[in-house]
Amino acid sequence: MASAGKPALEDARRTTGSPKMKSRENAKDTLCRNVTIYGRCRYEDKGIVDPVHAMGNVNMAVQYRSFDEQALTGLLALGSKKRFNVDSPSFTPSLLSGNGVAGPKKSTAISPKAASAAPFQPRGASSRSNTSTPGVRAEAGGEWAVADVQEFVPQGFEHVASLPGNGNGAITSPNAFDPFVAAPSPMTPGAVGPVSANPYAHDPGAMGGAFFANQAGFQQPVQYHLYAPIGPHNQNTLGYQRNVHDLFLPNDLREELQKKSAATLQTLPNTNLPPQVDYFHSLVPLDLNHQKNAATFGYPSWIYKAQSSKDGDFYALRRLEGFRLTNEKAIRSVQAWKRVCSGSVVTVHDAFTSRSFQDSSLIVVTDYHPLSKTLAEQHLSAGARYQNRGQNAPIPEQVLWGYMTQIANALKAIHSQGLAARVLEPGKVLITSKNRIRLNACAVLDVVQFDSQRTVDDLQRQDLVNFGQLIVTLGANTPTVMHNPTKAMEHFTRAYSPQMKNSVFWLLSGMQKDQERAIDTFITGISSQLMSTFDSALHMDDQLTFDLSRELENGRLVRLMAKLNFVNERPEYELDRQWSETGERYFLKMFRDFVFHQVDAQGDPVLDLGHVLMSLNKLDAGTDERITLISRDEQNIFIVTYKELKKSLESSFQALMKSGRRMH
């Protein structure tokens, strides 16, 4: 628990008297330039409210470290009765040295009265001389020392010896660096003296050591508040500028994910569907039409989204209406499908018979992919043609190659498990996101046609033929194309390259025994196309990693905000001085106001997300920058660093955790 704060703190900061206007101006101007002033004070300097300024500061957190102490003193002496005025003559701050630290020359424009006011320095800072802000006088007046919180210093890098290398001119070994020769272990006699490794390297003992051979030990905590933008970059902004959009997921991706989660959570309160089917409940039908269609499986099939009461997850239940199980082994054949692990197949989880629908039904449980469409819905439906303005525009060849690659990938996974897909048609292939497809309804025919006499080899060859027909159907853009194969192929040949046509011909001849026809042979034949699909997948992967990195910092800030709110204004501790308005948590509360309850010169709320992010990031990083916190009644002013705020927040939170544990 932190040491008790002194209630006299605010007395020390209470403003006294009304100094001359000139010193007020000076103090205001200097502070505006050198210290970031926010808080519940009504600051007239509009520039500070500027979101661009605030967002720019996210990356320049430490730049505002210096400030003119006399100006602060002036501010302390300002009193709350009179406010800054935009019409005040501008003030020239004291000279700053190149690195932004205040130079020896002080402003002479501060009134002697203001200058003689005691500068405020929290006591905690004096006892931490090694971490205190440069240029700040230690002073014994304030007494709100908080429990020292261990700072983060990466461990375990001290004894990493450098490896022979040629990185960055740090060659200390006479031997030339050869990347193919195994590096000696850190403690081998050939290794040079201890150096610190790249703290960001996955393996500090590996190559990274050589590149940092001559650097001093790594001391800096990781600067979490400094956003490290990953490209592609916006050309219209300067290097330090950030858009609020840069810090969150792109809108279209966010929208897509949110729609998917809404679809997943959708329920239908008043349906005729059974409330429970085995261990599933909350059924929602996914079929788009109510027509019974037994063409694919020999039984009308329906599909529902349902929630499992075993694990709470959502699944798709395919129901075959009127199916009667005659052979126990038939339903056990689904077990083999659980071993098929492919990103191009909808995973099968279970199968059982059920009487919940007042009949005898087969239920096959698969993964649920919210808002997915079938290839037929996407490309062959009337709606799809309407989108193409009534024209039969062929699917772009690159997209079709992408489909072929993914189906080949699925068939490889299925065939290598000694199984066959058996159902390969546009209505049974799901598009789960842009150009991303998965074979659906596998395993169903294995149960329904368990007694079929066809061998697996035969069924796998049939898969190749079905695959070819599927591509021709999609390429010709009409579901009935296979009724007239010659015309279909003519159409296909006109629209696509010879390589595509030859690949499809090869597939359509799958049943011929003239040569080895297996999915592996096909995959070898289209290897150049595999590379291009693979490259697209890598680009997609890069894009998603980039999008993910934008959200990374936001999760951290939510945790920080949660912490701040856990600590602030706890009613049960009202009588406890440490938590009260006069204790050490007081300035955390003021900081909350500073972050969220800004008002402008007219007293209107300032809703500046840039300021919120910037302040929270600086708090998280515990920078040495000082801010001025002003109480709601404008009677008290604190000048604190983010570092002190961070320590106070940490110790307060630790205290909460301790008392929480006592209670449980």
Ligand SMILES: Nc1ncnc2c1ncn2[C@@H]1O[C@H](COP(=O)(O)OP(=O)(O)OP(=O)(O)O)[C@@H](O)[C@H]1O
């Ligand atoms: N696993 C699943 N996850 C999410 N949605 C699915 C899943 N399986 C199917 N669907 C959706 O359910 C709808 C119906 O699928 P189904 O496989 O029955 O196709 P269909 O075109 O209706 O075929 P049929 O005419 O044979 O019933 C489609 O819109 C499909 O996108």
